[in-house]
Amino acid sequence: MKIVLALQESEMSPDHLADIVDGSPDAVDRRLKRLSSAGIVAAGNQWPGTSIAWRTNTSRISRSAAPSRLSTPL
Structure with missing residues (x-):
């Protein structure tokens, strides 16, 4: 979790x-x-001679953090 938060x-x-x-x-x-x-x-x-820089996949995170449309109040 710390990695994901840092990459945000x-x-x-x-x-x-x-x-x-x-x-x-x-x-x-x-x-x-x-x-x-x-x-x-x-x-x-x-960049040449360096390691890959990583980032969050914002589209994936925003979809998973969004409230589910399947859970509707009764």
Whole structure:
């Protein structure tokens, strides 16, 4: 959850995220790949010689955070 919250602020590299969430870059990278498979985050920009910057998949998050239309009051 900390990773997703951090990425809502701006795109970040796994190394930067590891500093923020107090984890190892390898563990953060594995988590990002799982979140990407779930459609929650997406790879963003990559500049030559640097790692990929990750971002939240805002369309996926906004849909999952929206109230369900299936739950109607009785």
